[in-house]
Amino acid sequence: MAVEDPRWQEWMRAAQQGDRVLYGALLAAVIQPLRRAARARWPQADASALEDVVQETLLGLHTSLHLYDPARPFMPFLYGIMRFRGGDAMRRSRRAGARETPIDDVPETSDALTTQSDQHKGLEAGALLAAIARLPDGQRRAIEMTKMQGLSLEEASTTSGMSVAALKVATHRGIQALRKLLHGAV
Amino acid sequence: METERLIEQLVGGLTPVHRIARPVTRLAWWLLISLPAAGLVVWFFGPRPDLAARLADRSFLIEEGAALLTAFVGIYAALCAGLPDQPDWKVWLPMAPMALWFGVLGQQCLDVFLRLGPGGLQVTSDAMCLPAIALGGLVPAIAITVMLRRSGKVRTTHACLCGALGAAALGAAALRLYHTEDAAIMVIVWQLGSVVLFSLLAGAIARLFADTRPDSISRTRL
Numbered sequence: 001m002a003v004e005d006p007r008w009q010e011w012m013r014a015a016q017q018g019d020r021v022l023y024g025a026l027l028a029a030v031i032q033p034l035r036r037a038a039r040a041r042w043p044q045a046d047a048s049a050l051e052d053v054v055q056e057t058l059l060g061l062h063t064s065l066h067l068y069d070p071a072r073p074f075m076p077f078l079y080g081i082m083r084f085r086g087g088d089a090m091r092r093s094r095r096a097g098a099r100e101t102p103i104d105d106v107p108e109t110s111d112a113l114t115t116q117s118d119q120h121k122g123l124e125a126g127a128l129l130a131a132i133a134r135l136p137d138g139q140r141r142a143i144e145m146t147k148m149q150g151l152s153l154e155e156a157s158t159t160s161g162m163s164v165a166a167l168k169v170a171t172h173r174g175i176q177a178l179r180k181l182l183h184g185a186v
Numbered sequence: 187m188e189t190e191r192l193i194e195q196l197v198g199g200l201t202p203v204h205r206i207a208r209p210v211t212r213l214a215w216w217l218l219i220s221l222p223a224a225g226l227v228v229w230f231f232g233p234r235p236d237l238a239a240r241l242a243d244r245s246f247l248i249e250e251g252a253a254l255l256t257a258f259v260g261i262y263a264a265l266c267a268g269l270p271d272q273p274d275w276k277v278w279l280p281m282a283p284m285a286l287w288f289g290v291l292g293q294q295c296l297d298v299f300l301r302l303g304p305g306g307l308q309v310t311s312d313a314m315c316l317p318a319i320a321l322g323g324l325v326p327a328i329a330i331t332v333m334l335r336r337s338g339k340v341r342t343t344h345a346c347l348c349g350a351l352g353a354a355a356l357g358a359a360a361l362r363l364y365h366t367e368d369a370a371i372m373v374i375v376w377q378l379g380s381v382v383l384f385s386l387l388a389g390a391i392a393r394l395f396a397d398t399r400p401d402s403i404s405r406t407r408l
Contacts, residue, residue, distance in 0.1 A: 017202050018201055058193065067268070081338075
């Protein structure tokens with residue numbers, strides 16, 4: 001476990017009071033110890049998955065600022081967040097890895113990208129687009145923005161005028177409806 | 187999203203926060219709300235006629251003490267579970283008083299069995315226990331639910347399980363003060379059974395108790 005800088009407790013106290021300068025300094029200071037700790041905890045994980053863990057931990061820290069007691073050391077608090085939030089991120093990453101193939105690994109001269117299975121995927125994509133077009137307007141827009149255009153919830157919220165919560169609900173319902181539509185089509 | 191850009195967003199979205207109190211302090215608040223509420227339930231139904239005699243009985247006192255200890259330690263564990271820097275052993279702490287509680291009642295069952303044989307351990311219906319414990323544990327359960335919504339999104343299932351255990355154990359301890367059912371096997375099956383049932387139910391629906399508001403800043407992926 002990394003040695004804790006004695007100033008970090010004080011910086012966390014300042015962050016709890018809204019001091020953005022010291023909060024920024026704290027977050028920047030803990031990135032490297034977090035990366036090292038993540039690598040030590042999940043030695044088999046690739047760099048992208050480990051960076052996901054670091055980001056999830058920083059997000060977890062941000063939403064847990066009110067839980068920190070400045071009388072207690074800071075690093076156990078941060079590592080505790082990494083253990084729980086990072087663990088979730090790693091599980092998501094493993095699930096995604098089981099159903100996705102990184103195309104960076106495919107040689108440019110390979111004909112792997114024009115196989116029969118990809119032609120099937122093309123047909124499935126067509127069915128998916130047709131199903132999306134049949135969704136109610138709100139759900140369709142939410143799916144298009146968050147899933148197809150890759151906008152963050154905040155960006156999609158700004159673009160559409162819908163709240164983040166409404167976007168989440170619409171996306172969730174849209175995915176449920178798509179499942180039913182596609183399942184019915186099979 | 188790059189980590190450096192995420193940090194910029196997090197810093198930009200920083201607002202002052204109200205620091206949460208320590209678990210012991212929050213436990214004291216819970217007791218301040220829950221003990222009078224449980225007392226009111228006892229007062230409403232009326233204390234059992236032989237209460238004075240039962241309070242002089244050592245085994246009854248140990249049993250009530252174990253139930254109350256399960257309640258207090260359960261709530262403390264629930265409050266610790268939501269804090270990332272609290273050790274795991276604290277989450278399992280309620281198992282100790284609960285084992286004592288089971289042990290005291292089990293010992294009473296064994297005594298009855300040795301004296302009367304299997305006929306002394308007959309279980310009959312006692313439909314009052316489940317709703318009575320639910321009623322006695324209602325305010326304590328609401329209080330711990332409100333408190334847990336300010337806790338972190340870690341060990342949510344454990345927090346809900348321990349919180350429900352604490353609330354139901356207090357309801358069961360109150361029930362013993364106004365319900366004249368003393369057969370240990372009946373107490374185990376109906377009263378402890380209700381406590382375990384409520385705890386498992388809360389653990390199963392833990393995600394509904396947790397604060398599901400979205401983070402103010404999220405990464406690109408939904």
